[in-house]
Structure formats: C-alpha cells, structure tokens
Amino acid sequence: MRNKLNTIELFAGCGGFVDGFERTNKYKALACVEWNIKPYEVLKNRMRNKYNYNDTEQRVLRFNIQRTEELINGWYNDVEYGNGIGLSKLVEDNKVDIIVGGPPCQAYSIAGRIQSENAMHDDYRNYLFESYIEVVKKFKPKVIVFENVEGILSASPGGISIIERITEAFSECGYSIIDDIRKNALLDLSDFGVAQKRKRVILIGLNKNVFGENHDKILKDFYNNKLLKYKSETVKSVYDAIGDLPRLMPRDIDAKIGRKKYSHFPEITEYEEHYPRYHNKRDIEIFKELAFDIEIGENKYSSTEALKRLYTEKTGKESNIHKYNVLKWNEPSNTIPAHLKKDGLRHIHPDYNQARTITVREAARLQGFDDDFKFSGSMTSDYEMIGNAVPPEFAKRLANCLYQLFEEHGLV
Incomplete structure (x- = not known):
C-alpha cells in the first residue's frame, strides 16, 4: 500500500475538501479546524462513521482560528470552546505534507460587497488568511491549497488588493504561487465532474525549500498539464445529478x-x-x-x-x-x-x-456529495454548509493530481 500524505484542514466546514481527499485513500487528516457548531458536528460524524477516525473528539477542533496561538498550543476552560489540545500535539512528530483551506468567502464575494454599505472593507473575514498563514509558518508543509471565490481577485479591503496581500504573505513565508491567477488558477468546477457552474480560485503554493529553484516551472506544469488531465470528458448535467430522485x-x-x-x-x-x-x-x-x-x-x-x-x-x-x-x-x-x-x-x-x-439532498448532489453523507437535519444550516463547501468530486480530482506531483518529486 502506498504511503499516505498528512494534511491539516483549516476552515473545514462540513468537509467537502476532507471528503474528496479521503475518497482517494491517499491522505490522512492529522487535524481539521472549524468554528461553526453545525458543520463541525457533521464533519466529526462523517470522519468517524465513514472514514473510521476513532478520535474525532480530539482530531476535529472547534475553535476560532483567529486565536492562532491557542489553536496551535491548546486552550483550556474556554466558555464557548471548552478544552482542546491544539494542533501541535495532534501533529506531534508527523510531517505535514499539505495544509488545505479557504477562509469564509462572503467578504470576497461580489454579491456580498454590493449589499454592504462600505463594500465589506471592515469585515474581519478579509483578514482570516493571516491566521491561515500563521499555521503555515508553524508547520511548513510541502504544499498549501488555498480556495476562494472569484470575487477575491477584485477585493481590495483598505484599498489594497487582497490577492497582492496573499501573494506577498505566501512569498515571505517561503511559498511560490502561480502568476496571472485569473488566467491559470480560476477554475470552473463543472469541468471537473461537478453538475454546477462554479468558478473558484484554487491556489497551489509550493514550498521553495522542498521544490527548489524550479518551483515556478513546476507550478505552471501543474496547472497547464497535470490538472487539465483530471477534467471530465463530458459536462455533468442537472439530470445526471438529480434526475433519479x-x-x-x-x-x-x-x-x-x-x-x-x-x-x-x-x-x-x-x-x-x-x-x-x-x-x-x-x-x-x-x-x-x-x-x-x-x-x-x-x-x-x-x-x-x-x-x-x-x-x-x-x-x-x-x-x-x-x-x-x-x-x-x-x-x-x-x-x-x-x-x-x-x-x-x-x-x-x-x-x-x-x-x-x-431540496437539501438535491443541492448536495449538485455539489457532488454522496447520498450517504448525513447533514445536520436543520434545513437552514444544511443549505448553508452545502453552499459553502468545496465540491467533494473536484476535491478528489485535485487530491489525486497533488499526489501525482508528490510521487514525481519523490515526496511520498
């Protein structure tokens, strides 16, 4: 059996990314972090009942990622979050291969900015990527995966492009991301087996110390060759997804x-x-x-x-x-x-x-969730967590492509 790669999942939601990565049987989630109680419970149950993680009470952390030092080192007797051992003890001596996550996208979405009086310039969610970066700095994974809405490409909280901030922050902590993000990293997930037109920015960051001087060339090959091979030959329709219900x-x-x-x-x-x-x-x-x-x-x-x-x-x-x-x-x-x-x-x-x-189940199918994926039972919460999720079918294809990258560079 091939070796599994270790991941940390941030902003995990109900587990769209986690589910896709687990479907490949090539990854092990060392820890998952989600602060919202409903998706946290759904994720915890899914990992225990579907993927046989027996320690989900510890491995799946419900905590505010902005309290990054406590998230890493542990927290105790918190009024809202109780006790948690933190990421460092969960990771222990394991090497973190990939950190995956996408901060909540409402502050980056064009629709959200239109509805906001000040275009969401003061929204705290604009800066959650800074907490993501702090976790990256701590564990220095070989690869990072950062997912978000198309609107992030035009978001400028405080008058400064959020993409410029993210690019600079990744570079400062030793990671290279692709140039011309709109051209290379803005993907329509309907090209990847998802029965839905869904454009998302998928940033892959390579640790320069691991991938060496050719990191930019490797990134271009990843987007322009490797990932394209995981596209579907045909586009999945609404009927394909829900016609038999x-x-x-x-x-x-x-x-x-x-x-x-x-x-x-x-x-x-x-x-x-x-x-x-x-x-x-x-x-x-x-x-x-x-x-x-x-x-x-x-x-x-x-x-x-x-x-x-x-x-x-x-x-x-x-x-x-x-x-x-x-x-x-x-x-x-x-x-x-x-x-x-x-x-x-x-x-x-x-x-x-x-x-x-x-229905909730139809929305889940259009997102690519399997029928055995059990949600919370609250219609309002379920629609929200499905809409916020990364489609598991796309996540699976991305995970397989990343594993191929690791194999080719002798990192498995």
Missing part, C-alpha cells in the same frame, strides 16, 4: 409530519434530506408557470425584465434584480450558494409538475 408533487392540503411542515407535498422519501421547504400556493403557481414555459419552449421569461415584471405582477412588489431561475435538465446548475438557506427562488426544480425549489 423521487418526485415530490404538490397536493391540496397542508400537513405536519414530525417536526417538519410540508405544504402541498407528500411525505418524506427514503432519501434523507429529500423534502421541500414550505411553499405557499402563489409561489407554487409561479414555479409551475416558469418551468412549463421552458418545457414547451416558449421562453417568454428568458429575459431579466420579463422575470422582474412577473415578480411585480404576482407579488405587488418591485425588485432591481430578478428573483427566479429554473434549473435546466440538460445543463449544469447555476452556482449553489449559502444563500439557499434563505430562499431557493434561483434554484427552481426543472419539472413543472413538482413546482418547487430544490
């Missing part, structure tokens, strides 16, 4: 099933988290009309203005942006966002007979 049809009465309310829909299916959120009759009629329009090829709602007019006609309100989007069976989904926790109007199911937005 049980249909959830409207009905004429409301019902309560257990703790959850279902309006106009049948009882829960055998698939966990495959049940719709509450929809009132007005919205059901809108969903049916929009999806039927696409089904018959009339396409009278194909323009933004037409969708805005429909919204005003149906609700009596006005909006500067169009609220609705119907997924198309034969295309990838639009990006699955954390905003799904608030509404699913931009992710309407393509079957006009079902007349609803997508």
Whole structure:
C-alpha cells in the first residue's frame, strides 16, 4: 500500500475538501479546524462513521482560528470552546505534507460587497488568511491549497488588493504561487465532474525549500498539464445529478409530519434530506408557470425584465434584480450558494409538475456529495454548509493530481 500524505484542514466546514481527499485513500487528516457548531458536528460524524477516525473528539477542533496561538498550543476552560489540545500535539512528530483551506468567502464575494454599505472593507473575514498563514509558518508543509471565490481577485479591503496581500504573505513565508491567477488558477468546477457552474480560485503554493529553484516551472506544469488531465470528458448535467430522485408533487392540503411542515407535498422519501421547504400556493403557481414555459419552449421569461415584471405582477412588489431561475435538465446548475438557506427562488426544480425549489439532498448532489453523507437535519444550516463547501468530486480530482506531483518529486 502506498504511503499516505498528512494534511491539516483549516476552515473545514462540513468537509467537502476532507471528503474528496479521503475518497482517494491517499491522505490522512492529522487535524481539521472549524468554528461553526453545525458543520463541525457533521464533519466529526462523517470522519468517524465513514472514514473510521476513532478520535474525532480530539482530531476535529472547534475553535476560532483567529486565536492562532491557542489553536496551535491548546486552550483550556474556554466558555464557548471548552478544552482542546491544539494542533501541535495532534501533529506531534508527523510531517505535514499539505495544509488545505479557504477562509469564509462572503467578504470576497461580489454579491456580498454590493449589499454592504462600505463594500465589506471592515469585515474581519478579509483578514482570516493571516491566521491561515500563521499555521503555515508553524508547520511548513510541502504544499498549501488555498480556495476562494472569484470575487477575491477584485477585493481590495483598505484599498489594497487582497490577492497582492496573499501573494506577498505566501512569498515571505517561503511559498511560490502561480502568476496571472485569473488566467491559470480560476477554475470552473463543472469541468471537473461537478453538475454546477462554479468558478473558484484554487491556489497551489509550493514550498521553495522542498521544490527548489524550479518551483515556478513546476507550478505552471501543474496547472497547464497535470490538472487539465483530471477534467471530465463530458459536462455533468442537472439530470445526471438529480434526475433519479423521487418526485415530490404538490397536493391540496397542508400537513405536519414530525417536526417538519410540508405544504402541498407528500411525505418524506427514503432519501434523507429529500423534502421541500414550505411553499405557499402563489409561489407554487409561479414555479409551475416558469418551468412549463421552458418545457414547451416558449421562453417568454428568458429575459431579466420579463422575470422582474412577473415578480411585480404576482407579488405587488418591485425588485432591481430578478428573483427566479429554473434549473435546466440538460445543463449544469447555476452556482449553489449559502444563500439557499434563505430562499431557493434561483434554484427552481426543472419539472413543472413538482413546482418547487430544490431540496437539501438535491443541492448536495449538485455539489457532488454522496447520498450517504448525513447533514445536520436543520434545513437552514444544511443549505448553508452545502453552499459553502468545496465540491467533494473536484476535491478528489485535485487530491489525486497533488499526489501525482508528490510521487514525481519523490515526496511520498
């Protein structure tokens, strides 16, 4: 059996990166860090029940990464986080091969900046990469993986480009990243087996002391040759991802099933988290009309203005942006966002007979999570953690590509 590479996962969320890396059977997670309680519990359970980590109470750390010194050395009797032995004791004498993570992206997203009064210049999440860097400095991995939204390329908190800050910080602690990030490192994950148009910046940093003077040449080869070989031959569609799931049809009465309310829909299916959120009759009629329009090829709602007019006609309100989007069976989904926790109007199911937005399980499938991936049971939290996650299928392909890099340089 080939040797496994050791990773530390920062900003781990519910474990999209972790799940992808574990699928390869080539990696061992020395530690994972996540501060949000719901995804922390999901990640902990997944690692224990699926990947047989028996010490997840210690290995998966719930802590604020901004308190970096304590994260590394341990914390005790904390009112919110209790006790934790810290990363150093978890790593012990093991070499850290890769540190993986992407700070929360809301402060980098274009949508987030538009909605913020000061374009999120003061948002603390702009600077979480500095804590990431401190962990890198401590453990000096051979490779770092830094993932974020496309908006990071134009974000300038404090008037200084965040990419310039990140590039300079990586260089100062001995890591080389690719030049012309937009050209080389901005990837559409639908090219990598994900049934979703999802552009993400994927920065690979090489330890200059490990890879030597040719680090820039190695990086260019990684992006322009190695990684391209892990692209899919065909693009995965919405139908490929969710077409076999049980249909959830409207009905004429409301019902309560257990703790959850279902309006106009049948009882829960055998698939966990495959049940719709509450929809009132007005919205059901809108969903049916929009999806039927696409089904018959009339396409009278194909323009933004037409969708805005429909919204005003149906609700009596006005909006500067169009609220609705119907997924198309034969295309990838639009990006699955954390905003799904608030509404699913931009992710309407393509079957006009079902007349609803997508379920948690459908969102998970569009992100590439397996059906045995168990979420928290809270619809709001589950939509959010799925939208924030790295698609595991992409993570798996990236992990295999990185392992190939390590093999070629005699580092396994």
